[in-house]
Amino acid sequence: MPQNSTSDRKAMVSMQHSGGKSGILSVVVAGWARAGNFALLGIFVTLLLIFSLTVPHFATVANLSNVLQRNSIIGIVACGMLLMIILAGFDLSVGAVGAMSSVVAAALIVHVSMVAGIAAGLLLGLVVGLVNGFCIAKIGINAFVATLATQVLVTGFLFVGTAAQPIYGVPESFTFLGLGKIGPLPVPTLIFAIIALLVWALLRFTTFGHYIYIVGGNRTAARLAGINVDRVTIATYGIGGLLAGVAGIVLLGETTIGQPASATDWPLSAIAAVVVGGVPLSGGVGRVSGAILGTLLLGIIANALNLLGISPFWQPAVTGAVILVAVGVDAYQRRQSERR
């Protein structure tokens, strides 16, 4: 093959390109994702610095510990949501599941025992998650409708079961889970950290974790490669439900009241946190660090607005604008890198 013929070399290069397209594309995407993660970290650190310098009482241990405590619940939910988003889905029922878990746990803690309450809350979360997964994988309903329906259904059962009344009587000692501190570190944050670590390990070191990426990236290819796509889907939604259950228990620790009408904003907040963290809804990509950073980013912005005494009426707009800008820039960059 004549090496000096430019036309031939071009042809070769183009052949290489077309032949190894997915390889090159994946390198580009991976590189971009790394850069994107750093960019997000940069934005987060910059904001942290700006707020520390300009917002009074922001950079105090008490305030930062408060921010961590308040955002840990959404962080726990976001870790589960991350898995489902990597799988190219999401779960709108996490709020209803969290409320249910906290109500059932409250009832059982009052009437039976603490262990039974926590176990039942977690188990119910897992079960609803598995039902979601079953509807999506086996029946073939899309994730939006399936989880919307289970959300409505679970909320309905919860209201019928409790007659829409909150459940009181959880002992004060239970607040350790929601309000307790070990040193300056709030207990919910510790739980969040442990769960984030577990999810990180799951995604990085286990075959199942790798399957989640593959199924999310391309279902058909995953099936053809011999992966039991249905089982991966059901298990992932199960984990998502379980983590929503954990968050429900922590919520109960915070309030000591099993409130059936609570947690309605969890699903959208968690999806927003993960997406702001640079994880695309199209699936196949995503890291725990994104979910954590997204959660904390939205958390410190809300906290700074509070400390600055900005009207709470503006806060939804700021949250909305942050989401739109973060995801808009993300989508724009993605399109640019695809064009290249």
Add this chain to the structure above:
Amino acid sequence: MSIDFAARSHDRLLSSLVEAFRAYGAILGMVAVFIVIALIKPSFGHVANIENVLRQCTVLLMMSLGLTLVLAMRGVDLCVAQTVDAAAIMSAGLLVHGAPTWLAFTAPLVLGVVIGLLNGLLTAYLGIPAIIATLGMMFVVRSGELIYTHGSDPQILFTLPDSTTQVFFFLGRHTIAGVPALIVLALIVFFAVYALATRTAFGRQARAVGFNVRAAYLAGIDTRRVFAAGFVVSGVCAAIAGVAMVSRTGIAMPRGAEPLLLDAFTAVYLGTLASRGGAMTIPGTLVGTLFVSFLSNGLTMLGLGAPFRFTLNGLFILLAMAVGALRRPH
């Protein structure tokens, strides 16, 4: 020979019965539910009650119609309910501050177009997933409402002098030739959206985008524009619904229409039961809206409140989607 013929016609009758049941079974089921409720609670079937529910469901119908177009293109519009609220508050606020009635009717529609355009820009042209883009817009619009109303001060119209509200309230409270004006308006919107979806190039293009974006794109359809236009239609429909709502109730406040969001989704998804092949159609949405509204009314009359409505709505959505999924050939 004659026996053979009879058997064959029997078969054909059976298969056509099965076919008919497939097509209309869901509607029969819905009617059966209502017959049961009416048997338990005869006042459910009274003309006055039916008319009342029909008048109430017009708001839900109008917002669901636009949502149908967006959902049929595999988009999502989470901000329809917020648009209803914003339009209602704008309309009421204008009247309270002494603006002319025509402005109270038209300005909210412009707002609906603007919200729809923004949603369309964010999703179709910038490429933000619809669920995120419309979620962000929902927050922004909600903030606007809260700021305008200083938290949650309701915009109250019925304390205004009759002379300023007479024309405005005509829409919500009076009848045209014996038919409530609201129902007339809802029918006009229904037929307009129906015509848009079935008789225009836009409607055909939207269907193509819904079936297969890539194929639609390769066939030369400006898929971005069609997708964005869906959001504009949704915004306008929601704005009309908002004006209708405030004209009926005489009061507007932030987050007043938010509970309707879930009902609207339920209506659209239940509507897929009423069409062959489980497609999202405008008449299907009408059926879904009527079912959701009458069911909620019936449950209230039976003394079963919102909890049961939630449970049943959830069950029905799952049922509708499961039936749709099982109907589709794999």
